[in-house]
Amino acid sequence: MEGERRVLRKRKALDKDVRRMEYISSFLSIASESSRIIVFTGSGISASAGLSTFTSKGGLYERAMKRFKVKDGMKLFCNSHYRRHPKDCLALMGEIYDEATAASPTEAHLAIGRLETRGRLVRHYTMNIDGLHQLVRGATTWTGVRDCPGKTVSLHGCCRELLCTNASCDAPKVSTMTQAHARAFKGRKDVRCSACSEPTRPKIMLYDDADSELITPDLVMEVMDEDISKCDLVLWVGISFQQSASLEYFRNVQRVIKELGRGEEVTQAIINPDEDSWFNAISGMNNMDNTKVIPVVCDANTILSEL
Secondary structure, three states, X not given: OHHHHHHHHHHHHHHHHHHHHHHHHHHHXXXXXXXXXXXXXXXXXXXXXXXXXXXXXXXXXXXXXXHHOOOOHHHHHEHHHHHHOHHHHHHHHXXXXXXXXXXXXXXXXXXXXXXXXXXXXXXXXXXXXXXXXXXOOOOOEOOOOOOOOOOEEEOOEEEEEEEEOOOOOOOOOEEEOOHHHXXXXXXXXXXXXXXXXXXXXXXXXXXXXXXXXXXXXXXXXXXXXXXXXXXXXXXXXXXXXXXXXXXXXXXXXXXXXXXXXXXXXXXXXXXXXXXXHHHHHHOOOOOOOOOEEEEEOOOHHHHXXXX
């Protein structure tokens, strides 16, 4: 009996590997014919560049919990905590800036850049705040204006930029963050706007952020809906779907695809070496019978380089 169980386990593992390769092959076949691609990216796409993810062991939430003695490291990314303990949150943002500016774009970032230069990219929506896409030659950035042709949308802001939240300031709200600014934030010092002298903050979106409209305007959701009406492939890359924000974007895309009756026209793929990401995304979703969501259990650098 024990020998039979071992054989059964081996057979199941083999069957699983075969299915995984079949999914990858199917995805590459479909992707090769796709010319209107939307890409959503999460922190997993930057992990091979040495950047911390949010939810993984030793990631940003765990570090914040230990560094600032809170029960949940996510608190450092919540507006309510920021209002009570701004210096703690700003110090962590300064550390994130240092980590991001020491990194270089990954092969996955470069592959998305190639999709843009070849005219195949409808839009790249990133939940990352590291700004690595800005370092990719030929990549363009959406500025928050409806008709802006820029392709990469930083949904949650960018640690490489400073934001002045003073409504009466006549100067541009956004400026470039520097290492000197990061040192000041880590040293619990104010970084003041050169025009109005009010304190600034890194342009990083917090949960329930009071300044969200200055970081990424709500208009972005309308732009996203319009993009979905044009695409033939949606890629979800390096996203664990363990955070509410990523699930909200996923559900919104499913809603729009269903309302437009495009379930048979649009293929989606969840690209992540962790197979749980696919389950996390689709669990709890209803009426997805006509929606194609392919689990691509593979490293993003490897698979995107083949597009």
